Amino acid sequence: MARHLITSAIPYINGVKHLGNLVGSQLPADLYARYLRARGHEVLFLCATDEHGTPAELAAAKAGKPVAEYCAEMWQVQSDLAEGFRLSFDHFGRSSSPQNHTLTQHFAARLDAAGLIREVSETQMYSHADGRFLPDRYIEGTCPNCGFDSARGDQCDNCTKQLDPVDLINPRSTISGSTDLEMRETKHLYLRQSVMKERLEEWIDTRQGWPVLTTSIAKKWLNDGDGLQDRGITRDLDWGVPVMKGDQPWPGMEGKVFYVWFDAPIEYIACAQEWVDAGKGQDWERWWRTDKGADDVRYTQFMGKDNVPFHTLSFPVTILGSAEPWKLVDYIKSFNYLNYDGGQFSTSRGRGVFMDQALEILPADYWRWWLLSHVPETSDSEFTWENFQTSVNKDLADVLGNFASRVTKFCRSKFGTSVPEAGAQGPDEARLIADLTAKVREYETHMEAIEIRKAATALRAAWVLGNEYLQEVAPWSTIKTDEAKAQMQIRLALNLVRLYAVISAPFIPDASSDLLKAMRAEDAAWPEDVAQALTALPAGHAFDVPEVTFRKITDAEREDWQGRFAGQRG
């Protein structure tokens, strides 16, 4: 029994996420959280929406809503979808929460006191009509190099030349289209990450067994070129955490907010406070403060590879630089990308399957199984409808679902709907139990190491053992000569259904719970002792024949979906 803090990278508030986003962080984090809870560990699993920054403001403007209102609505949408996919967050917070405001300002004050913040003057394009400074990519104009009339402030998409906004001929705001722009001087705060380089490197070197993907990305940023660079942590925006030194004003920083990358990871901590303030738990500090009990907490973060630099470098700079006893991450599990049918998923182009659409066509478990068993752990992986169809049909419908079906229906027709009582186990059963024990232990090992694809393979192999056993002992033949023996075989097989439901729950929670309900199982404890777990349903125990646990995806459906999701999101 241990204590585990688990966080998933927080999804940006702007719009519904696609399956690539889901499988890159939230879903594997949920798998791990569910597994650890099932093993009896104390788990705090947190996620939130990342709400600040220009894209949120622009999306709100496009929707014709105040940004706060827009974010509140989108939080609800994302929260509902998370529930739809059975993501078992203890709390789904918001980076715009008052708790995060206070904490972000607190960290800024601590970092400043430690001499880790410096002020930098820079010039930036200001739009009078929009009443704001414009980031490079929100400025367009004619390229001085090739004459292309929609060159962006940072680069011309036509001739690929690198540009500075001041180079553009007739620059205009992409927000309002206004050409009333001027270069203005503005001051910003920079986090002096460069002075923390040695300490970070030392810390990363002591991290044992981190995935190559994680450490190689971190090392690269640490040592590439001139080494780790200082980064701006403030922006001239309205929507965000106001720049303050704790609860005191920050002279010269009036009207500015912290840059989104600075406040977003701090939300991991603030989210624990939100969890308490929402009445769902108590004493968040024992999860986050090593001076208040968090020393024995194991903290695991899940994220896509694009988020690694922030979690291995920037956020640790915030934590270490504060010189306060905050919990640092123990293990970072990062993922590659999931591609869609020969290309990338794309939020901006609406390419691929989005979370809301996925749930419209199939229940969550179908997606969870495919996504988790194909999670891009070692390299990018690819979603194709053919692969999805065959995996779901074979693994879920034929191997697992049909097993439950054949066992319960056979029992009903021969012995009725209660667990038959006669017969004693022999060598065939001993062999099955030995094989199954080995497989379950293997599954546990992979789950503990967060080797998700291997865990899925082991789980599936455990399902197959049941079918092998039935085929081998053939109760439909046994019953003709030795009815007591057939009863024993079926009693064991019924117990297998229950055991499968228990161990499969982290992957397919709904189907598991349906199967447990059908078996009328009270006991859903983890099978520490497999032989004993296979006696949980005693002789005479009544059960129901489950509804079809997993239905098959037909060729017609597959073709229909393939066409429907081929192009733009409608």
Add this chain to the structure above:
RNA sequence: GGCGCGGUAGCUCAGUUGGUUAGAGCGAACGACUCAUAAUCGUUAGGUCGCGGGUUCGAGUCCCGCCCACGCCA
């Protein structure tokens, strides 16, 4: 252009610190069974482990060079 991750059976992927005939699932062929969601189980076929060198008694596994795909950055 720099960097990163990869390139292993038709497909999706495993291959620990180099060691006997390179593995699994799917797909294919054949067979068994008939309880079950035309499900299940078994057997077989199939790979010069991207290419070329090198180190070694021995390399998919280490070193060098090259090619290809994807991604990140400038």
